[in-house]
Amino acid sequence: MSHQLILSAQLLCFLFIVSCNQATPPIVVDECQLPEQYRVSENLIPLDAKNCLIPLQIEATHLETSILLQDFSREQEEKIQAAIARLKLVINSKEFKKRVLNFQYENMYVFVDNQGLSNEEIYEKIREGVEVLNNEFDQEIDLDATLYYSSNSTVGYTYPNTHRIWINNKFFATNSLSKVAANLMHEWLHKIGFGHDKQRTMRRAYSVPYGIGGIVRDLIEEMTPTLVESRL
Structure with a gap:
């Protein structure tokens, strides 16, 4: 009996360790x-890292960001702030405007689920920074982000009736800054009224949240010299 108890205790300890490791994966950055x-906040970036390639900025008033963070550790907060700094650079770049x-989609200059807006009108809507719940023209991305952990495949989510977005640390911890x-950006585009198919349809990747989220990811990746060099 005592031998069985020891084995059971060892198994419980093992499961506890595995569970904790899943809940606190290592922080990874570009x-x-x-x-x-x-x-x-660049404290998580290696000291010998190369300088990022800064995209040419537009001459108009820049879109700013304001974010409230909940349940982030100091290290996690540093990571998301580093991501936001790069987000601001790309969304205020000439290349971002060009790509939007x-x-x-299907050989037409259009996004899926575009609310009847042209690509240029979508770009201008982003520049205005007017969230549905705020209805304030402030040229600012306003976010209320809460970090949580789940073992499912959801990277993040939100609801139409709240300013808050939830970010899954299962992916956040190991995802690149891009x-x-x-x-x-994907979740904030929901906040200004854009949606997409719930199922993984072929057209979903061309929706405003997925399409522009992909543009942001690509532009930040292109800021990294090692990644750019590897593509040449």
């Missing part, structure tokens, strides 16, 4: 370092 004038305007920023 390789490039933002130039000093753009830095907010030139986005295509993917973290893309997910933030």
Whole structure:
């Protein structure tokens, strides 16, 4: 009996360790370092990392960000702030505007589930920064983000009746900064009224949240010299 109890205790300890490891996966970040004038929190970036390639910025008033974080550790907060700093650079870039305007679905310059808006009108709607619940023209991305852990396949989610978005640490901890920023942009696009198919349909990738989230991810990846060099 005592032998069985020991084995049971060992099994429980093993399961506890596995569970804890799942709930607190390691923090992973991109390789490039933002130039000093753009830095907010770069403590997680290796000191020997190359400087990021900064995309050309538009001359108009820049879209700003305001984010409230809940249930983030200091290290997790540093990671999301680093992602937000890169998000701001790409959404205020000339290349972002170009890619949004030139986005295509079935050989047409259009997004799926576009609320009857053209690509240019969608870009301008993003620039306005008017969330459905706020209805305030402030040229600002306003987010209320809560970190949680779930073993399912959901990267993040939100509801129409709340400002809050939920970010799954199962993916957040190991995602690159480009993917973290893309997910933030995806969820915020829901906040300004854009949706997509619930099922993984072929057309869903061309919706506003997925399409523009992908543009953000690609542009941040292109800021990393090592990634750019590997594509040449």
